[in-house]
Each structure stands twice: as structure tokens, then as C-alpha cells.
Amino acid sequence: MPPAPVFTPTPHSWTPLPGTADTSDWRSAQDLVVKTTPERFRSSEAYRIEISESRKTLEVASRSALPFACQHLVQWQGGNARSTPCGILEDAPRFPVRGFMLDISRCKVPTRASLEKWVGWLSICRFNQFQLYTEHTFAYTGHEEVWKDSSPMTPEDIDWLQDLCASHHIELVPNQNCFGHFERWIRHPAYRRFAETPDGFLTPWGERRNIGSVLKPDAASLHLVTGLLEELLPLFRSRQVNIGCDETFELGQGASRERCNREGSGAVYTEFVSQIMKTVRAQHGKTPQFWADILLSHPEMLHRLPGNPIALNWGYEAGHPYGKEGAKLAEAGLEVLVCPGTSSWRSFSGRTTNMRCNILEALSAAETYGAKGVLLTDWGDAGHLQLEEVSLPALAWCGLSAWNASTTWDDALRLCERELLGGLPGDASCWAEAGKVSETTGWEPVNCNALFAFFGNTPAHQAQIAEISDERLDSCQKALDDLSEPSGHREAWEQTLRNLQLSLCLERDRRTGGHTAVPLQQEAMKGHERLWRARNREGGLAESLSMYTRNANP
Numbered sequence: 001m002p003p004a005p006v007f008t009p010t011p012h013s014w015t016p017l018p019g020t021a022d023t024s025d026w027r028s029a030q031d032l033v034v035k036t037t038p039e040r041f042r043s044s045e046a047y048r049i050e051i052s053e054s055r056k057t058l059e060v061a062s063r064s065a066l067p068f069a070c071q072h073l074v075q076w077q078g079g080n081a082r083s084t085p086c087g088i089l090e091d092a093p094r095f096p097v098r099g100f101m102l103d104i105s106r107c108k109v110p111t112r113a114s115l116e117k118w119v120g121w122l123s124i125c126r127f128n129q130f131q132l133y134t135e136h137t138f139a140y141t142g143h144e145e146v147w148k149d150s151s152p153m154t155p156e157d158i159d160w161l162q163d164l165c166a167s168h169h170i171e172l173v174p175n176q177n178c179f180g181h182f183e184r185w186i187r188h189p190a191y192r193r194f195a196e197t198p199d200g201f202l203t204p205w206g207e208r209r210n211i212g213s214v215l216k217p218d219a220a221s222l223h224l225v226t227g228l229l230e231e232l233l234p235l236f237r238s239r240q241v242n243i244g245c246d247e248t249f250e251l252g253q254g255a256s257r258e259r260c261n262r263e264g265s266g267a268v269y270t271e272f273v274s275q276i277m278k279t280v281r282a283q284h285g286k287t288p289q290f291w292a293d294i295l296l297s298h299p300e301m302l303h304r305l306p307g308n309p310i311a312l313n314w315g316y317e318a319g320h321p322y323g324k325e326g327a328k329l330a331e332a333g334l335e336v337l338v339c340p341g342t343s344s345w346r347s348f349s350g351r352t353t354n355m356r357c358n359i360l361e362a363l364s365a366a367e368t369y370g371a372k373g374v375l376l377t378d379w380g381d382a383g384h385l386q387l388e389e390v391s392l393p394a395l396a397w398c399g400l401s402a403w404n405a406s407t408t409w410d411d412a413l414r415l416c417e418r419e420l421l422g423g424l425p426g427d428a429s430c431w432a433e434a435g436k437v438s439e440t441t442g443w444e445p446v447n448c449n450a451l452f453a454f455f456g457n458t459p460a461h462q463a464q465i466a467e468i469s470d471e472r473l474d475s476c477q478k479a480l481d482d483l484s485e486p487s488g489h490r491e492a493w494e495q496t497l498r499n500l501q502l503s504l505c506l507e508r509d510r511r512t513g514g515h516t517a518v519p520l521q522q523e524a525m526k527g528h529e530r531l532w533r534a535r536n537r538e539g540g541l542a543e544s545l546s547m548y549t550r551n552a553n554p
Contacts, residue, residue: 002020002083002085003085004016004085004087005075005076005078005085005087006075006078007072007075007076007089008075008400008411008414008415008418009126009400009403009404009407009411009415010404010406010407010411011072011089011090011091011404012090012091012092012404013088013089013090013091014087014088014089015087015088015089016085016086016087017051017052017086017087017088018053018086019052019053019086020053020083020084020085020086021051021052021053021056021084021086022081022082022083022084023051023056023073023077023081023082023084024081024082026056026073026081034056034057034058034059035057035058035059035060036059036060036061036062036063037059037060037061038061038062040059040061041061041092042092043061043092043093043096044061044062044064044065044096045061045062045064045065045068045092045093045096045128046060046061046065046090046091046092046093047059047060047061047065047066047068047069047090047091047092048088048089048090049069049072049073049076049088049089049090050087050088050089051076051084051085051086051087051088052086053086063169064128064169066169067123067168067169068091068126069091071124072089072091076089091404093126093402093403093404094363094367094401094402094403094404094405095363095366095367095371095372095373095374095402095403096372096373097128097129097337097372097373097374097375098126098127098128098129098373098374098399098402098403099127099128099129099130099131099173099337099373099374099375099376100122100127100129100130100131100375100376100377100378100395100399101130101131101132101133101175101242101339101375101376101377101378102118102130102131102132102133102378103133103345103377103378103379103380103384104132104133104134104137104153104380105133105134105135105136105137105181105184105380106345106379106380106381106382106383106384107380107383107384107540107541107543107544108380108384108532108536108540108544109137109150109151109152109153109536109537109539109540110535110536110537111535111536111537112157112160112161113535114388114535114536115161115164116164117388118130118388119161119164119165119168119170120168121392121395121419121420122168122170122395122399123168123169123170124399124415124419124420125395125396125398125399125400125415125420126399126400126402126403127170127376127395127399127402128169128170128171129170129171129172129173129375130165130170130171130172130173131172131173131174131175131242131375132153132175133175133177133242133377133379134153134175134176134177135177135181135182135184135185136150136152136184136185137150137151137152137153137539138152138153138154138176138228138232139152139153139154139155140228140231140232141231143185143228145188145190146184146185146188146191149539149540150539150540151537151538151539151540152539155235158172158235158236159235162235162236162237166237171237171238171240172236172237172238173236173238173240173241173242173289174232174233174235174236174238174240174241174242174286175241175242175244176225176228176229176232176241176242176243176244177243177244177245177246178215178225178228178229178243178244178245178276179214179215179217179225179243179244179245179248179269179272179273179276180213180214180215180244180245180246180247180248180249181213181244181246181247182194182195182212182213182214182215183209183211183212183213186198186211186212186213187211192212193220194215194216194220194221194224195212195214195215195216195254195255196212196214196215196216196217196250196251196253196254196255196256197212197214197250197253197254197255198212198254199212200212201213201214201249201250201253201254202250202253203249204249205460207460212250212254213247213249213250214248214249214250214251216254216255216256217251217256217268217269217271217272218255218256221272222272222275222276225276226276226279226283229241229243229276229279229280229284230283230284233280233284233286234284238286239285239286239287240286240287240288240289240310241280241284241286241287241288241289242288242289242290242312243273243276243277243280243288243289243290244290244291245269245273245276245290245291245294246290246291246293246294246314247291247293247294248269248294251265251268251269252265252268256268264298265298266294266295266297266298266300266301267298267301269294269295269298269301270295270298270301270304270305273290273305274304274305274306276288277290277305277306277307277309278306278307281306281307287307287308287309287310288307288309288310289309289310289311289312289337290309290310290311290312291312291314291339292311292312292313292314292325292329292336293314295311296313296325296328296329299328299332302328302329302332302334303332303333305332305334308333308334308335309334309335310334310335310336310337310372311329311334311335311336311337312336312337312339312375313325313326313329313336313337313338313339313371314339314340314341314377315339315340315358315362316340316341316343316358316377316447317354317358317446317447318353318354318357318358318361319357319361320340320358320361320362322338322361322362322364322365322366323365323368323369326338326365326366326368326369326371327369330369330370330371335371335372336366336369336371336372337366337371337372337373337374337375338362338363338365338366338371338373338374338375339362339374339375339376339377340355340358340359340361340362340363340374340376340377340398341355341358341376341377341378341379341394342355342376342377342378342390342391342394342395342398343355343358343394343435344378344379344386344390344391344394345378345379345380345381345382345384345386345447346381346382346447346448346449346452346456347386347390347435347438347448347449347451347452348385348386348390348449348451348452348455348496348499348500348503349386349390349431349434349435349437349438349449349451349496349499349500350386350390350391350393350394350431350432350434350435351435351438351444351449352393352432352433352435352436353435353436353439354444355393355394355397355435356397356409359376359394359397359398359401360401362374363398363401363402363405367405373402374398374402376394376395376398376399378391378394381447382452382456382547383543383544383545383546383547384540384544385499385528385544385547386496387492387495387496387531388492388535389421389431389489389492389493389496390431390434390435390496392416392420392421392428392431393412393413393416393428393431393432393435395416395420396412396413396415396416396420396428397409397412400412400415412428413428413429413432414428416428416431417429421486421488421489422488422489424486424487424488425487426484426486426487427486427487427488427489429484430483430484430485430486430493431486431493433483433484434483434496434497434500436479437451437476437479437480437483437500438450438451438452438476438500440472440475440476440478440479441468441472441473441475441476442468442472443464443465443467443468445461445464448461450465450468450476451476451500451503451504452503453465454503454504454506454507455499455502455503455506457506457510465507470511473504473507473508476504477504480497480500480501480504483497491527491530491531492531494527495524495527495528495531498520498523498524498527499524499528501520502517502520502521502524505517505520521548524548525545525548528544528545528548529541529545532544
């Protein structure tokens with residue numbers, strides 16, 4: 001009997017049969033479709049392929065299963081379709097919803113060519129939903145002052161992207177934050193009247209922000225956000241929308257203080273969000289998704305939400321209490337998506353160990369309390385300085401694990417290497433190992449890594465940084481020097497190493513009074529600008545570049 005094919009992901013069932021068969025006539029999805037039998041399967045993405053010396057059949061639950069069946073068939077043929085090992089393969093996803101959300105509001109709006117790459121990567125990793133996280137980067141009519149310098153997405157871009165996603169059987173879900181994270185609107189005088197705290201606020205961790213970020217929960221703000229949704233939502237075929245509403249930190253510090261004192265901030269929050277949800281349902285026929293962080297602190301309010309919205313249970317650190325939080329949401333009768341992260345932002349090179357654990361814990365908890373699936377998030381905090389390659393191991397790890405729980409880290413690296421990074425041996429491991437360099441400092445801050453903390457040098461981190469010994473810095477330098485170099489994506493790799501080296505040099509200079517980081521800082525800025533213009537739209541570049549001079553003071 002010929003050797004078994006190597007499949008990624010491992011199918012749920014593989015039964016070898018004697019002999020080989022010629023499958024060279026199966027050249028396209030059209031050739032493959034033999035039977036569509038939804039009654040046979042429990043998932044719309046399930047399929048069964050049988051190849052024997054006497055017959056070749058493919059059964060799918062729906063056409064959305066075809067891309068995945070085709071992937072497995074190509075692996076099965078192994079480059080020699082005329083001598084395909086006989087066998088029976090059956091597969092279906094672990095979770096029906098496998099989504100990915102890309103931040104396009106923290107400076108970086110990708111070009112169409114870059115978005116096309118993302119959609120291809122998502123299809124390869126078996127994702128079936130895609131969102132673009134939006135605060136101010138859609139070209140809303142009448143709000144040009146807000147988006148004019150950001151190179152925003154346009155209705156034409158949405159039409160193009162939606163068709164592209166549909167060709168890969170991926171649902172493009174609209175996304176517009178509708179309560180918090182409005183600082184890019186409130187900074188303009190014309191929008192200050194919508195702010196809870198127009199002159200700034202105090203964060204829960206004691207930092208003073210000079211611009212408010214949360215809308216005051218009143219009729220004017222509701223009219224503003226429902227107007228945005230009225231323009232945005234008709235562009236999308238999806239029957240869902242992510243309305244955000246996370247991190248409303250200053251609610252009750254300003255315009256709604258008296259009301260929050262009287263009714264409770266949880267009740268005030270819930271009423272405003274509920275009105276948005278009702279509008280989404282009644283006027284647009286869409287199911288709202290919302291970030292669940294605020295109401296997890298007020299679980300008694302979860303039952304007041306109208307129309308069975310989808311709760312997005314997010315957390316980006318290893319050890320996040322997904323199980324405890326998910327149980328609260330499930331008890332309230334809500335459909336849930338777990339939302340881990342790629343751990344790429346505020347790191348330059350990723351946080352590989354944290355990422356692997358965060359995703360694994362999220363998916364395990366989702367299975368335990370019956371979540372609908374996963375929404376993997378990729379943020380751009382602090383200038384979106386990380387490159388796309390940094391997120392690809394996470395994309396493979398989460399996508400394959402959400403399809404099959406038996407996925408191994410080696411499976412993810414193999415897929416990442418073969419399909420996402422150009423097929424060059426060892427390249428995926430290089431990027432994954434770069435995401436561990438910072439661990440040699442012995443310190444892992446929350447939502448960040450130590451090297452990025454060196455780069456930022458914020459007051460919140462200075463005490464911990466001072467405790468890191470020079471010997472630890474030497475170990476970090478050695479780990480950086482010892483990294484194996486990938487064969488491809490060399491410009492992105494060199495820029496990533498440049499940023500890591502700059503961070504180390506900045507911390508050395510602060511301790512010694514030296515200036516070794518100055519030339520490296522200039523090189524890093526030039527490299528960042530060059531890669532940005534090759535991959536992203538112009539808007540946001542100046543703000544992103546300013547992080548090198550605002551945060552990294554040699």
C-alpha cells in the first residue's frame with residue numbers, strides 16, 4: 001500500500017484503501033463536484049472524498065466546503081495526480097464560525113493588493129469570516145474632516161473586497177465602533193459636543209488622556225452612530241455587524257455623571273447599546289456583535305440586551321478567564337465568539353509563547369461552554385509598527401486549531417511555511433523564534449513585550465525596566481544575534497530585527513548616556529516608510545513614523 005498523504009489540517013477521518021488511481025482529470029472545483037448532499041452532513045462545510053481503483057466521488061454539504069476539499073485533494077495528490085493513493089477522507093470544522101479581524105484604524109489601511117493577500121491567507125487557514133476594525137477609516141458622507149487624512153475605505157473598496165471574499169467563501173462582516181474609541185472624532189471641534197469628557201479623562205490605570213474617547217449616551221450621539229450605520233450597512237451582504245462598544249472607560253466621569261450615579265453605569269451603558277442594537281435589527285435586519293468586556297462587569301445587565309446579540313469575549317493574555325466569562329455569557333442565553341489575539345501589536349516581532357497559549361485556551365473554553373466559534377484579532381496599537389509576517393504563525397495556528405482540535409504547532413508552522421510565506425523551508429520557525437527573543441529579559445508586560453517597552457519608555461513601565469539587569473540585556477542581544485534568517489521576506493525580516501535592535505540600543509543608551517541608537521533610529525524610520533508605502537495607503541504613515549521620535553528618544 002502506498003504511503004499515506006500528509007494532510008494539513010489533519011482530517012477527522014482518513015481510511016486508506018488498496019492501490020492508486022489517476023485523478024489528473026480533477027483539475028478544478030467544477031470537476032470535483034459530484035454530489036451536494038446537505039442532508040448527509042451536520043455542517044455546511046463538511047465533505048467526503050472517496051478515491052478507489054473503481055470510483056472517484058466527492059460529496060459536499062454545500063459549495064462553501066469546496067475550497068477546503070480542494071486543499072485536501074491537492075495534498076492528497078502530492079504532486080503526482082496520476083498515481084493518487086486510494087482512500088476515503090471525511091472532514092468538517094470544529095467550529096462553524098472562524099473569523100479574523102484586522103485593525104485598520106490604528107494608522108494602517110492596507111492597499112487592495114495587501115487586502116487580497118490577507119483574503120488568500122484566510123482562505124488557506126480555513127477562516128470563513130473577515131472584519132476590518134473601523135473607528136474613522138470609512139469615507140462617510142459629511143464627515144470628511146474626520147477621515148480626510150487617513151486614506152479610508154470607500155464604498156467601491158467594500159464592493160471589491162466583498163466580491164473577493166465571496167469568491168473564497170468568506171463572509172465580509174461590517175465593523176464600526178459605536179460608543180468607545182471615538183477619540184479620532186472628538187479631537188475635531190465639530191464633534192466635541194458628542195463627548196462624555198471633551199477635555200480628557202483619567203484611565204483606569206491612572207494615565208491622563210487629553211482627548212475624550214467615549215460618546216455621551218444621549219439622543220445626539222445615537223443619531224450620529226445610527227447615521228453612520230445607515231450609510232455603511234447597506235453595502236454589506238452579511239446579516240451581522242460588529243458595533244464594538246468596548247472600553248468605555250470614562251463613562252460617568254463627565255456628561256453622564258449624575259445619571260450614572262443615580263442609575264448605575266451598567267444600566268446607562270446597556271440602555272445606549274440596546275438602542276443601537278434595536279436600530280441594527282429593525283432598520284437593517286442584521287444581528288449585532290458587541291465586545292462583552294463592559295457587561296462582564298455588570299452581568300445582571302446581560303439579560304436586558306434585545307434581540308439575541310452575539311457577545312465577543314476578548315482577552316489577549318495567557319491565562320485569561322475565558323471559561324468563567326464565557327459561562328456568564330452563556331447563562332444569559334447569548335451566542336458567543338471567543339476573541340484571542342495574534343499578540344503581534346506593541347511587540348515588533350510578536351509574542352509567540354503568549355500567542356500560542358492565548359489561542360489554545362480560548363478555543364478550549366469555547367468548546368467547553370458551547371461558543372459558536374472564534375474571532376482572531378490583529379490590532380495596531382502604538383502606530384501599527386509590526387509587519388504582516390509577524391501575524392502569520394498565529395493565523396495558521398488559530399485557523400487550523402479552530403478547524404481541528406488535534407492540530408499541532410508543527411502543523412501550523414508547516415502550513416505557514418508552505419502556503420503563507422512562500423514555501424521556503426524553516427522560514428515560519430524563524431518568525432516564530434523572533435517572537436521569543438524578548439522573553440530572555442525575564443519580564444513580559446501585559447499587552448506588550450519587554451523590547452517594545454524599552455522602545456516606548458512610558459512611565460508605567462520604567463520601574464520594571466530598571467529591575468532588568470545588564471546581564472539580561474546581554475542575553476537578549478545574544479538571542480537576537482543567534483536567530484536563523486529566513487530565505488524569503490528578507491526586507492520585512494531586516495526591518496523587524498532593526499526595530500528589535502533599536503529597542504535594545506535605546507535602553508543601553510539610557511543606562512550609559514550613549515547615543516548608539518541615533519543612526520539605527522534613522523534606518524528604522526526609512527525602512528518603516530519604505531515597507532509602508534509598498535503595502536499600505538499613505539494615510540496614517542506620518543502618525544506611525546512619529547512613534548519613532550515621540551516614543552524612542554535616544
